[in-house]
Amino acid sequence: MAAAAAVSISTASKALNDTGRMGAETRERVKRIAGEIGYRPNALARGLLSKRSFTIGLLTNDTYGRFTLPVMAGISDALVDHGVSVFLCAIEDDPALAQIHVDAMLDKQVDGIIATGKRLDRRLPVDLSNLHVPVVYAFTEGTQNSVTFRSDDEQGARLAVEWLAKIGRRRIAHITGPEDFFSVRERAGAYHEVAGHREPVLYGVWSESWGHEAVEQLWKRPGEKPDALFCGNDQIARGAADALRERGVKVPQDVSVIGFDNWEIVAAQTRPPLTTVDMELKELGRQAGLTVLALAEGRPVEPGVRKLPCRLIVRQSCGGKTSNDQGNET
Amino acid sequence: MAAAAAVSISTASKALNDTGRMGAETRERVKRIAGEIGYRPNALARGLLSKRSFTIGLLTNDTYGRFTLPVMAGISDALVDHGVSVFLCAIEDDPALAQIHVDAMLDKQVDGIIATGKRLDRRLPVDLSNLHVPVVYAFTEGTQNSVTFRSDDEQGARLAVEWLAKIGRRRIAHITGPEDFFSVRERAGAYHEVAGHREPVLYGVWSESWGHEAVEQLWKRPGEKPDALFCGNDQIARGAADALRERGVKVPQDVSVIGFDNWEIVAAQTRPPLTTVDMELKELGRQAGLTVLALAEGRPVEPGVRKLPCRLIVRQSCGGKTSNDQGNET
DNA sequence: ACCGCATGAGAAAACCTTTTCTCACTTGAC
DNA sequence: GTCAAGTGAGAAAAGGTTTTCTCATGCGGT
Numbered sequence: 001m002a003a004a005a006a007v008s009i010s011t012a013s014k015a016l017n018d019t020g021r022m023g024a025e026t027r028e029r030v031k032r033i034a035g036e037i038g039y040r041p042n043a044l045a046r047g048l049l050s051k052r053s054f055t056i057g058l059l060t061n062d063t064y065g066r067f068t069l070p071v072m073a074g075i076s077d078a079l080v081d082h083g084v085s086v087f088l089c090a091i092e093d094d095p096a097l098a099q100i101h102v103d104a105m106l107d108k109q110v111d112g113i114i115a116t117g118k119r120l121d122r123r124l125p126v127d128l129s130n131l132h133v134p135v136v137y138a139f140t141e142g143t144q145n146s147v148t149f150r151s152d153d154e155q156g157a158r159l160a161v162e163w164l165a166k167i168g169r170r171r172i173a174h175i176t177g178p179e180d181f182f183s184v185r186e187r188a189g190a191y192h193e194v195a196g197h198r199e200p201v202l203y204g205v206w207s208e209s210w211g212h213e214a215v216e217q218l219w220k221r222p223g224e225k226p227d228a229l230f231c232g233n234d235q236i237a238r239g240a241a242d243a244l245r246e247r248g249v250k251v252p253q254d255v256s257v258i259g260f261d262n263w264e265i266v267a268a269q270t271r272p273p274l275t276t277v278d279m280e281l282k283e284l285g286r287q288a289g290l291t292v293l294a295l296a297e298g299r300p301v302e303p304g305v306r307k308l309p310c311r312l313i314v315r316q317s318c319g320g321k322t323s324n325d326q327g328n329e330t
Numbered sequence: 331m332a333a334a335a336a337v338s339i340s341t342a343s344k345a346l347n348d349t350g351r352m353g354a355e356t357r358e359r360v361k362r363i364a365g366e367i368g369y370r371p372n373a374l375a376r377g378l379l380s381k382r383s384f385t386i387g388l389l390t391n392d393t394y395g396r397f398t399l400p401v402m403a404g405i406s407d408a409l410v411d412h413g414v415s416v417f418l419c420a421i422e423d424d425p426a427l428a429q430i431h432v433d434a435m436l437d438k439q440v441d442g443i444i445a446t447g448k449r450l451d452r453r454l455p456v457d458l459s460n461l462h463v464p465v466v467y468a469f470t471e472g473t474q475n476s477v478t479f480r481s482d483d484e485q486g487a488r489l490a491v492e493w494l495a496k497i498g499r500r501r502i503a504h505i506t507g508p509e510d511f512f513s514v515r516e517r518a519g520a521y522h523e524v525a526g527h528r529e530p531v532l533y534g535v536w537s538e539s540w541g542h543e544a545v546e547q548l549w550k551r552p553g554e555k556p557d558a559l560f561c562g563n564d565q566i567a568r569g570a571a572d573a574l575r576e577r578g579v580k581v582p583q584d585v586s587v588i589g590f591d592n593w594e595i596v597a598a599q600t601r602p603p604l605t606t607v608d609m610e611l612k613e614l615g616r617q618a619g620l621t622v623l624a625l626a627e628g629r630p631v632e633p634g635v636r637k638l639p640c641r642l643i644v645r646q647s648c649g650g651k652t653s654n655d656q657g658n659e660t
Numbered sequence: 661a662c663c664g665c666a667t668g669a670g671a672a673a674a675c676c677t678t679t680t681c682t683c684a685c686t687t688g689a690c
Numbered sequence: 691g692t693c694a695a696g697t698g699a700g701a702a703a704a705g706g707t708t709t710t711c712t713c714a715t716g717c718g719g720t
Contacts, residue, residue: 013678043437044378045676048705069395085434088418104415107373208599269538341669343708375706378675
């Protein structure tokens with residue numbers, strides 16, 4: 001305690017917090033000594049009094065971290081300046097485990113909770129709607145009157161298809177994931193809006209082998225082949241690009257391939273590296289973090305769903321612009 | 331506070347903690363009422379007194395989460411039963427950011443810190459050696475007299491090469507990462523011990539394209555070709571498998587390919603799915619978690635480096651055993 | 661009938677801060 | 691010279707819990 005080192009007891013607090021009345025030289029002296037002995041206030045004691053623990057919880061059911069990590073990075077990035085630390089709780093779609101983690105967080109008096117997942121149209125297996133701390137949803141389905149952040153998949157899909165159109169592609173096919181995913185339907189909708197209904201939409205699963213197989217199907221059909229493939233994610237795009245190469249179809253000269261997600265380890269390792277759509281999950285996390293902080297501080301936040309725009313990452317799989325790898329700053 | 335609801339003040343504490351003297355029926359009543367009103371003790375107040383926050387910090391410089399996530403899962407898995415929550419702090423090799431996070435964790439009175447990274451032979455950019463809380467290192471270089479957990483890469487490499495030998499391969503080449511990685515040298519050493527020096531070791535980088543290129547180099551050489559490739563990680567193995575397929579070399583009939591890391595998104599998507607070595611990072615995390623807890627509770631722990639054994643994951647890229655995908659339980 | 665002891669339960673201190681209240685002293689004004 | 695106002699700094703309470711201490715009651719033993 002700085003008090004012992006310096007002179008008084010509660011004066012130290014006032015000195016360090018620049019509150020209360022006191023002589024300038026006293027304040028200086030306390031600050032100096034505190035610095036010298038490396039005094040740091042106990043956040044537990046402080047939190048006990050202020051009802052703010054400067055701690056939030058991040059709840060996720062995305063074991064793999066595919067979506068959670070960028071979101072987490074954004075949250076941490078936004079909140080570290082405010083002295084807020086983040087509890088990461090990975091619940092594996094296990095309601096009991098989820099409840100344990102939520103209880104542990106509440107016991108520790110978190111200032112708020114951010115719920116995140118791997119799918120926009122699914123809920124976490126735990127009810128967060130009547131907690132006495134604010135809850136923000138990020139990349140997962142929220143409850144009535146909650147604040148939810150999500151990517152604008154429609155806009156992202158439009159970005160992709162418009163890019164293909166802009167570089168001169170006319171027969172754009174869409175190979176994507178399971179139709180029961182909301183984001184799949186949204187992306188397919190935007191695709192139809194921009195590209196029309198000339199080419200089919202192939203629904204499948206989120207894997208390279210489906211991308212591979214879909215290309216087989218398309219090229220086995222009689223008639224003109226597509227000159228571009230808009231793929232539902234980077235894994236499908238990679239499978240498709242591989243299948244095209246094996247058929248002797250040149251990417252991007254003969255066919256443009258575009259992905260979705262900008263999952264670096266897939267997109268950047270594909271031959272050629274994938275042009276793709278980035279969902280800006282880090283920015284999403286940043287905004288979710290700032291929002292939960294605002295709520296914790298009692299500032300009003302309008303409830304509702306906030307769609308954040310996606311961004312096109314141009315690499316080499318589409319041709320067009322000859323730049324080789326802009327947007328590689330992550 | 332349960333006190334108001336029930337009858338007394340500090341008696342409640344004793345009732346709920348099964349300490350102190352009191353009538354059995356009083357104890358029961360307090361417990362029942364506490365349950366009814368959903369009372370949960372404030373961990374901040376409890377921590378203030380007990381000097382235990384039931385909180386630990388996980389510090390990592392592995393932005394991608396490739397290694398950190400399994401380690402984190404293991405830590406959380408081991409500690410959730412003990413009521414311990416984990417602060418995840420991603421520092422991007424930025425010493426200033428690291429210090430901020432460490433200070434924030436210490437302010438919040440963490441019971442201990444686990445440092446983890448992406449490389450066994452590198453330190454985190456922050457000094458944790460003279461903290462007043464216990465520190466455990468996991469998958470990163472520790473300091474003198476610290477407790478460090480790491481994978482036994484030598485044993486893992488031996489596992490791989492012995493498996494290749496066992497299924498009848500004799501000309502085993504080793505394609506791996508940069509020689510300045512300690513784990514690369516260790517794996518190469520074990521490779522030489524088991525396989526002898528008949529085939530060269532090709533050092534390169536951790537990418538698919540290097541695996542691809544290495545195969546080109548090997549197959550361009552005159553003389554007999556290898557009948558097996560032991561690759562330094564799954565990405566290299568995938569690149570190698572792709573290159574072999576493109577050359578018309580059959581995997582696993584003509585050449586066995588084995589990887590390292592068991593990075594599912596790479597290993598399971600390769601054609602054919604990769605037999606590989608799993609570093610058991612989750613188990614590593616579990617042990618690191620239990621160790622930091624033991625230290626926090628004052629139980630003695632022998633300092634030193636603990637090497638944890640790797641495990642062979644058999645898929646289809648080596649042939650041999652015909653099982654298609656055991657070890658797919660993660 | 662009295663003393664000692666066991667038993668049940670509340671009072672109080674401690675943990676570390678922050679904040680409000682109080683007090684002593686100085687200074688300026690009348 | 692007295693009074694009001696202002697200034698510097700310490701005292702005390704509060705926050706929620708655990709732990710130790712104290713006290714009152716009732717019982718058994720002599």
